[in-house]
Amino acid sequence: MLLSSSGFLGLLTLLGAASVALGLEPQNYDFSKYHTMPEISAWMEQTKKENPDVVSTMIYGKTYEKSNITLLKIGIKSDVKKKAVWMDCGIHAREWISPAFCQYFVKEILLTYKTDTKVEEMLKNLDFYITPVLNVDGYIYSWKNSSTRLWRKSRSPGPANCTCYGTDLNRNFYANWGMVGVSRNCCSEVYNGPRALSESEAQAVTEFVLQRSTEILCFLTIHSYGQLILVPYGHPNVTAPNYDELMDVGLAAAKAIKGIHGMDYTVGSSPNVLYPNSGSSRDWARLIGIPYSFTFELRDKGQHGFELPEDQIQPTCEEAYAGVHSIITYVHDKNFNAAATIRATLWMTLLTWWLSSTSLL
Ligand SMILES: *[C@@H]1O[C@H](CO)[C@@H](O)[C@H](O)[C@H]1NC(C)=O
Ligand SMILES: *[C@@H]1O[C@H](CO)[C@@H](O)[C@H](O)[C@H]1NC(C)=O
Ligand SMILES: *[C@@H]1O[C@H](CO)[C@@H](O)[C@H](O)[C@H]1NC(C)=O
Ligand SMILES: *[C@@H]1O[C@H](CO)[C@@H](O)[C@H](O)[C@H]1NC(C)=O
Numbered sequence: 001m002l003l004s005s006s007g008f009l010g011l012l013t014l015l016g017a018a019s020v021a022l023g024l025e026p027q028n029y030d031f032s033k034y035h036t037m038p039e040i041s042a043w044m045e046q047t048k049k050e051n052p053d054v055v056s057t058m059i060y061g062k063t064y065e066k067s068n069i070t071l072l073k074i075g076i077k078s079d080v081k082k083k084a085v086w087m088d089c090g091i092h093a094r095e096w097i098s099p100a101f102c103q104y105f106v107k108e109i110l111l112t113y114k115t116d117t118k119v120e121e122m123l124k125n126l127d128f129y130i131t132p133v134l135n136v137d138g139y140i141y142s143w144k145n146s147s148t149r150l151w152r153k154s155r156s157p158g159p160a161n162c163t164c165y166g167t168d169l170n171r172n173f174y175a176n177w178g179m180v181g182v183s184r185n186c187c188s189e190v191y192n193g194p195r196a197l198s199e200s201e202a203q204a205v206t207e208f209v210l211q212r213s214t215e216i217l218c219f220l221t222i223h224s225y226g227q228l229i230l231v232p233y234g235h236p237n238v239t240a241p242n243y244d245e246l247m248d249v250g251l252a253a254a255k256a257i258k259g260i261h262g263m264d265y266t267v268g269s270s271p272n273v274l275y276p277n278s279g280s281s282r283d284w285a286r287l288i289g290i291p292y293s294f295t296f297e298l299r300d301k302g303q304h305g306f307e308l309p310e311d312q313i314q315p316t317c318e319e320a321y322a323g324v325h326s327i328i329t330y331v332h333d334k335n336f337n338a339a340a341t342i343r344a345t346l347w348m349t350l351l352t353w354w355l356s357s358t359s360l361l
């Protein structure tokens, strides 16, 4: 008896150890490590299973190599018409801290909404559409070996007269496409593709977001590195109508970030603080009318660059969470508290009218 039960326990321990070793055990999923695409996919499924009331997954496109592009939809079911927040990570393959942040963000809001009434309120009013890895093909390629680690682009083959692979997905959107900060040479890191939306990954985002463009209030796209918060537009001669507000919101986020570990993040339009560019998803989102659109460039400022050591994942995610939290709180409160204020004003007006009309009798 003793023997067989301990044998059984031993088997359980072995199985447990095996799933931990694969990094698939949800409780033991290590958010302070970089994960492979199969690990991230398994984590997404597990997150959905563990939070069936608030999390669902949606496949909204296929990559060039026919991988699924999957997002997590996170929100508390509600009868009122909800708004939404978009967040994508890993549009550039080598920026591994970006998918790590999307995963951390999901973990954090699912952990806090049960006790933090503000996060709960936001999940009641907003759905979060979060893509942990957008450029799945590129991400898988960047994990292959040390010589492919710094891959940035998609994995589609170039045009017939070119032997290089890949288009810069963040130059491929329908936003001043091809005008500035791009290359027509398909071997370039910023090759913008044969035409706008030539890449299925950019198409997938475009279709998904366009279908919900009046619902989505905020579009966040997460990159590294440089410690920047970028506002539209990448074209130096185009300014967003709400540029001043975007700057204020960005500066408040940078202040929140600094409050966590003292890191400095610079806020501005891409031509002002980085370089001009066109065809980015951030610019496209603002062009189609999404009021709040930001690019985050996470740590660091170049010391490790794209190969940010794993011991910086946790602090980077903590501070970036504070920055994103600051932005979505602003966006949420402006939208929903404004509606509440209008309702209250309406009631007051009716009440005043009623009181004055009764006193007339
Ligand atoms: C994509 O998702 C579908 C539906 O879940 C699944 O059947 C299919 O195997 C997935 N494809 C790949 C390449 O993972
Ligand atoms: C790394 O992987 C690429 C793509 O599969 C391959 O072409 C290259 O030979 C590999 N390099 C090394 C050093 O293994
Ligand atoms: C490929 O051919 C097209 C059309 O002839 C040309 O415009 C383009 O510059 C060529 N690209 C390269 C990389 O040679
Ligand atoms: C921006 O406008 C200036 C002045 O009109 C012009 O010289 C410049 O070429 C424009 N920049 C771009 C990228 O079009």
Ligand SMILES: [Zn+2]
Pocket (backbone or CB within 6 Å): 092, 095, 223, 224
């Ligand atoms: Zn990037």
